Amino acid sequence: MAHRIVSEDCISCGSCAIECPTEAIREAKDCYLIEVKKCNDCGSCKEVCPQECISGPENS
Ligand code: SF4
Ligand code: SF4
Numbered sequence: 298m299a300h301r302i303v304s305e306d307c308i309s310c311g312s313c314a315i316e317c318p319t320e321a322i323r324e325a326k327d328c329y330l331i332e333v334k335k336c337n338d339c340g341s342c343k344e345v346c347p348q349e350c351i352s353g354p355e356n357s
Contacts, residue, residue: 298354299331299333299338299354300340300353300354301331302330305350307329308348310347312342313329315345317341319337320335338354340353
């Protein structure tokens, strides 16, 4: 399981990537993406996202 970013709502602010302790989040073309294998579900990214477009495994 891993956290996910709803790409349509992401404004590429980068806040989530700064908070991620495992460097699982990177910038993509039109949004940021979470690399599933690196995510440990700590939830830090979800807490800082101004768009609330990151969901945890409980929502998937
Ligand atoms: S849940 Fe934690 S480890 Fe996973 S992408 Fe977000 S900040 Fe990184
Ligand atoms: S914090 Fe939210 S809006 Fe900002 S880059 Fe990450 S997913 Fe996108």
